[in-house]
Amino acid sequence: MKARSHAYSNGEPMSTALIESxxxxxxxxxxxxxxxxxxxxxxxxxxxxxxxxxxxxxxxxxxxxxxxxxxxxxxxxxxxANDEEMQVGGSGTSEFNSRTLKNKDGQYPSWLSGRQRKHLQAKQAVQKRNEKQKKMKKNAGKVTKRKKTQTKNKAEAIYLSSTIFRQIFRRLTSAGGSGDTGIADKVQQLITGHKVIVFSKTTCPYCIKAKQILSKYKLKDYKVIELDEIDHGNEYQNVLGKLTNARSVPRVFIAGECIGGGDDTERLDQNGDLEKRLKKVNAIEK
Structure with a gap:
């Protein structure tokens, strides 16, 4: 059997343009x-x-x-005459919910078409999902707020308990000695026992400034007391406040005399009085 080929009736082959047309x-x-x-x-x-x-x-x-x-x-x-008869109840009262359009048996009214029922069901499903999401977000916000409050209360309780414990511990330890009188004697001994002494705290910027100024001079018999690193540092600071009428730090003493704090030390250094005082008490190495 021979294969068919596109050709005219006279046997001539058809062109590609004609086939496409x-x-x-x-x-x-x-x-x-x-x-x-x-x-x-x-x-x-x-x-x-x-x-x-x-x-x-x-x-x-x-x-x-x-x-x-x-x-x-x-x-x-x-x-x-071609309309179908309606099947409605004869009770005279509404048996369908005004929001869901369902009766107590979960049935829709007979006048509601299938398309309307699907549209209503889809709308109710979206509303239900939105209400659920809002409820979840609200509950999540309440849980987060409750956790933050609990964390804050816990931190405050820890800080308060630690503060109370430190105060009780300091009172108990200071009760074993002679109290404020013993600490005052120690402070007085430190002041008179050194030509230059600084009562400081490690985190105070004014204390750091005063110590940097004094470090420029080659001092002898020079001592620094860090009140936040020793026991009864708060009591030491109270005694210094009574002696110098200022409880702030640093308290710089030269030959038993308080010259002030960080700003006072800087002012004396700038006008040259600090060096004169140090030389006067022979506190600078030759």
């Missing part, structure tokens, strides 16, 4: 047929929707009036 015309012809059929189907569906809409409106109004959802004075269009 035939195919293009065939496609356009089929498209027109499909378009006419679609247009006809759309017209028929429109007519059917209009016909069903009238019947659904009659059923809906009759059911609403039966369920007492609308006044009885609203006129209802007369139903045609």
């Amino acid at each position: 035939v195919l293009s015309r065939t496609k356009r012809f089929l498209f027109k047929i499909d378009h006419k059929r679609s247009k006809h189907m759309r017209a028929m569906r429109k007519i059917l929707r209009e016909k069903l809409a009238k019947k659904d409106e009659v059923k809906r109004l009759a059911s609403l009036k039966q369920d007492n959802l609308i006044p009885s004075t609203v006129p209802i269009p007369e139903r045609t």
